[in-house]
Amino acid sequence: MFYREAGDFKTSYQQDSQTFPIRFDRYRYYVVLAVAFGVVPFLINDYWANAILVPFLIYAIAAIGLNILTGYCGQVSLGTGGFMAVGAYACYKLMTAFPEVSMFIHVILAGGITAAVGVLFGLPSLRIKGFYLAVATLAAQFFLVWLLNRVPWFYNYSASGQISAPEREVFGIMITGANAPSWAVYLFCLIFLSLAGILARNLTRGTMGRRWMAIRDMDIAAEIIGVNPLTAKLTAFAVSSFFVGISGALFFSVYLGAVEVGEAFGIQKSFLVLFMVIIGGLGSIFGAFAGAAFLVVLPVALKLVGVDVLGWATDIVAHLQLVIVGGLIITFLVLEPHGLAQLWRVAKEKLRLWPFPY
Amino acid sequence: MPDQLLYAMEVTLNGLMAGVLYALVALGFVLIYKASGIFNYAQGVMALFAAMTLVGITEGQVPFSHLINAIFGTEIHNFGWQLPGLVAILLTMVVMVGLAWCVQQFVMRHLVGQAPIILFMATIGLAYFLEGVSDLMWGSEIRKLDIGLPQGINETLDRVTYDLFGYGFFIDNLDVVASVIAALLVIALVAFSQYTKQGRAMRAVADDHQAALSVGISLNFIWVMVWSVAGFVALVAGIMWGTKSGVQFSLSLIALKALPVLMLGGFTSIPGAIVGGLIIGVGEKLFDFMIGPMVGGATENWFAYVLALVFLVFRPQGLFGEKIIERV
Numbered sequence: 001m002f003y004r005e006a007g008d009f010k011t012s013y014q015q016d017s018q019t020f021p022i023r024f025d026r027y028r029y030y031v032v033l034a035v036a037f038g039v040v041p042f043l044i045n046d047y048w049a050n051a052i053l054v055p056f057l058i059y060a061i062a063a064i065g066l067n068i069l070t071g072y073c074g075q076v077s078l079g080t081g082g083f084m085a086v087g088a089y090a091c092y093k094l095m096t097a098f099p100e101v102s103m104f105i106h107v108i109l110a111g112g113i114t115a116a117v118g119v120l121f122g123l124p125s126l127r128i129k130g131f132y133l134a135v136a137t138l139a140a141q142f143f144l145v146w147l148l149n150r151v152p153w154f155y156n157y158s159a160s161g162q163i164s165a166p167e168r169e170v171f172g173i174m175i176t177g178a179n180a181p182s183w184a185v186y187l188f189c190l191i192f193l194s195l196a197g198i199l200a201r202n203l204t205r206g207t208m209g210r211r212w213m214a215i216r217d218m219d220i221a222a223e224i225i226g227v228n229p230l231t232a233k234l235t236a237f238a239v240s241s242f243f244v245g246i247s248g249a250l251f252f253s254v255y256l257g258a259v260e261v262g263e264a265f266g267i268q269k270s271f272l273v274l275f276m277v278i279i280g281g282l283g284s285i286f287g288a289f290a291g292a293a294f295l296v297v298l299p300v301a302l303k304l305v306g307v308d309v310l311g312w313a314t315d316i317v318a319h320l321q322l323v324i325v326g327g328l329i330i331t332f333l334v335l336e337p338h339g340l341a342q343l344w345r346v347a348k349e350k351l352r353l354w355p356f357p358y
Numbered sequence: 359m360p361d362q363l364l365y366a367m368e369v370t371l372n373g374l375m376a377g378v379l380y381a382l383v384a385l386g387f388v389l390i391y392k393a394s395g396i397f398n399y400a401q402g403v404m405a406l407f408a409a410m411t412l413v414g415i416t417e418g419q420v421p422f423s424h425l426i427n428a429i430f431g432t433e434i435h436n437f438g439w440q441l442p443g444l445v446a447i448l449l450t451m452v453v454m455v456g457l458a459w460c461v462q463q464f465v466m467r468h469l470v471g472q473a474p475i476i477l478f479m480a481t482i483g484l485a486y487f488l489e490g491v492s493d494l495m496w497g498s499e500i501r502k503l504d505i506g507l508p509q510g511i512n513e514t515l516d517r518v519t520y521d522l523f524g525y526g527f528f529i530d531n532l533d534v535v536a537s538v539i540a541a542l543l544v545i546a547l548v549a550f551s552q553y554t555k556q557g558r559a560m561r562a563v564a565d566d567h568q569a570a571l572s573v574g575i576s577l578n579f580i581w582v583m584v585w586s587v588a589g590f591v592a593l594v595a596g597i598m599w600g601t602k603s604g605v606q607f608s609l610s611l612i613a614l615k616a617l618p619v620l621m622l623g624g625f626t627s628i629p630g631a632i633v634g635g636l637i638i639g640v641g642e643k644l645f646d647f648m649i650g651p652m653v654g655g656a657t658e659n660w661f662a663y664v665l666a667l668v669f670l671v672f673r674p675q676g677l678f679g680e681k682i683i684e685r686v
Contacts, residue, residue, distance in 0.1 A: 076475055128670045131397050131478045135617045136670060139663030146660050220684055267614070271482065278479055312428045315498065322490030329483025333476055334468040 041183040049182035057189035063276040063288035065243030071283035073236035074216030079140035081269035087248030114245020115238040122237030164258035281341025290340040375533035377639020383616040384631035386591040393584040400485035402613020409596030409605045414496040416446040454589030503600035618666035624676030
């Protein structure tokens, strides 16, 4: 009824290979973009921005990054927190060293630096596989956090060992620091998320993405048919760390403002992003969005129901949240290993035939 | 003898003792991995859960009391009894067997045949779940665990080394006890898997699931048993660590410490877990002692991982692991 491809003819190769081949999908995508850019910034207030929207945008970038590495290339990483920390500290060093350069450039450069670090820690992936590698990436997590904590140069010798974002403007509008208007922060993150989404979607359906997926499905077979595992794995690490670094830079500079590395980028963060990818759906860009949204909204919703409505103590709700998240992870892995994205796909299949399924 | 060398020797000894405790946790991993190919990330949380349960049962605390009070508005906290250590340990073991059954029934049974990495992620989910349940059941405060294990400086060793070198080594009694218990546990486990019917069945399952099924071994039973044994090992590790530093959340992080031990020793080898544990224990203590002051200290957090990482690049299956053969 709403969702059909009858009469949707493709007359050129270009049309055949577009991202959203079905017209309804395409319009829906434009509408979402239009609402996100044109409507939300006018309605946004501080609570919504800080509790839900901005964390969602930032985590979605990180989830896209991890999804490229884990979902598309099959290399499980538990070092996401460490790489986010690299992005944050790189951004901090750049912001304080070159105050007059635009924040856009800083954030992208921070991503680039993280990509280089990611490649370095991706090198062992050529020798070790599976959860041996997952454990090896923990080395990245602990080592990077320790390094950033111990070498004073990284935090400009500040007494507290924290880094705090200086106030910076983009096009004359403050976007970091406590006085930044929430709509500007939101838009700034949204721009990065949109670009990341478009970039990731196109990378994963092109040559590079196919190489990654071949490595994921069976690396030895892929090597035999001519996929170079060295370049495939290292590009996956680079691209993934690039996105993760950007998200770390944003997390520090525009969202938190001040960061203590062990607290903000600990192992829990790595797991959180991994859970987003699992719940959202391994190997799906939409899944990264869905998973990030789900795990950002869940604690807020639980707190709303548990503390405000039922009047329970905060710690009980926090413990319940652990139980629910853990239970959900298991449930998803048992019932729907492809996550929310697969549910969405199934729903779309159903909608295509509705109301006359055969 | 020069002082530096004596200090280094003391650090090495302490490292060996710490290594035994790491090995104790690593053992639980190896058991489950050998029998079912599952890398059980939740092992550390199982240790936490076991220790919490032990404390709770000993003190007669009502499980889930906070939650019950919050829902029904009641005020119950305590049964008002104090159980002796041995009874509490037995009751805790019953709980751990129940947990093993639940894990098998509700999680692992449905994931048979999935990729190992999926199973790994499922156990991460299990770890979160169990941590939440443990907090809900017994609360999340730091608890004191005391079932009568000796603690404090070992005076015999102190005196002997003082007579020998003119400098008394500081070794905690608890560490000595832990090493003895760990050694006994390893011997018991090896004897169990070599000489009993169930142990043989366990090895058969580890070798080939289908072949084991076809000679009439119940996979379900074996897996519940393996998880129970792992629960028992977790309980022992939980008692040791809990007595040492109190029962608290950080107990579950020892699982993270055991991971490099496993990588070093190989996932499939019980002796590997012991040797790996000792190497990591000594290595990180010595590294922190010698190199630590130069780079700002607290190297214990990452040293084990980096060591294991560097090691794996040269020998991907670990010291004692079976050679990894890959086919298309």
